[in-house]
Amino acid sequence: MNHKVITIDGPSGVGKGTIAIMIAEELGYNYLDSGSLYRSLALKLYEKNNNFDEVLKNLDYWISDIAIDFRYKDGQKAQIFVNNEDFTDKIRTEKVAILASNIAKDPIARDMLEKYQRKYLSAPGLVADGRDMGTKVFSDANTKFYLTASIEKRAERRLNQLKDQGISANLPALIQKLLLRDKADTERLISPLIPAKDAIIIDTSDIDASEVFNRTINIIRDNLKNI
Numbered sequence: 001m002n003h004k005v006i007t008i009d010g011p012s013g014v015g016k017g018t019i020a021i022m023i024a025e026e027l028g029y030n031y032l033d034s035g036s037l038y039r040s041l042a043l044k045l046y047e048k049n050n051n052f053d054e055v056l057k058n059l060d061y062w063i064s065d066i067a068i069d070f071r072y073k074d075g076q077k078a079q080i081f082v083n084n085e086d087f088t089d090k091i092r093t094e095k096v097a098i099l100a101s102n103i104a105k106d107p108i109a110r111d112m113l114e115k116y117q118r119k120y121l122s123a124p125g126l127v128a129d130g131r132d133m134g135t136k137v138f139s140d141a142n143t144k145f146y147l148t149a150s151i152e153k154r155a156e157r158r159l160n161q162l163k164d165q166g167i168s169a170n171l172p173a174l175i176q177k178l179l180l181r182d183k184a185d186t187e188r189l190i191s192p193l194i195p196a197k198d199a200i201i202i203d204t205s206d207i208d209a210s211e212v213f214n215r216t217i218n219i220i221r222d223n224l225k226n227i
């Protein structure tokens with residue numbers, strides 16, 4: 001059991017990122033947004049060749065010269081760089097999310113990104129959010145959460161996030177895109193999106209971030225006491 005890792009999995013729009021950052025700040029732990037790695041890899045591949053069927057047939061070749069890294073500036077959110085180019089803002093669109101979900105079904109891409117993800121496991125601890133943090137990448141984590149919410153609430157939250165980033169979207173179209181992504185993420189053969197057997201499931205449809213934070217941090221503190 002790894003007592004210093006907390007995993008938060010779930011589909012888009014359940015509040016994983018917000019809660020993971022709140023917990024990481026509270027405990028002084030590192031934070032890993034694994035989705036941003038999938039988004040960055042997918043966008044870079046798309047820029048190289050927008051025919052994904054072709055890319056997926058020979059992924060080893062297409063990813064061979066791609067390097068992704070996070071850079072931290074004091075007091076600022078991590079920025080993500082691909083081959084030294086800042087990808088932080090341009091990976092946030094729904095189009096890139098769908099590309100990411102497409103790439104995420106490939107074992108070569110998952111292997112490459114799993115190695116990146118493991119590098120984040122350093123002292124004093126890690127809060128990792130994504131789709132397979134508790135089931136695969138950090139399956140020995142001591143405290144695992146799986147967040148879920150109604151599709152309407154998730155789409156509303158995504159809509160507000162996109163608006164805050166100056167990206168326009170409409171609710172019915174966003175619902176369709178989220179459903180499409182859920183299908184791809186839950187039905188893929190490797191590391192599909194499912195709750196880990198030992199994950200605590202929290203439905204965030206009718207509770208706000210501070211309530212989810214209170215519930216999760218109390219569970220984490222109890223678990224840490226029992227080490």
Ligand code: DC
Pocket residue numbers: 012034035036038039097100101104129130131132133181185
């Ligand atoms: O968390 P996100 O919405 O930024 O993730 C974008 C896509 O990346 C998601 O639809 C599937 C893929 N992904 C994944 O397969 N495994 C992860 N751990 C994180 C993301």
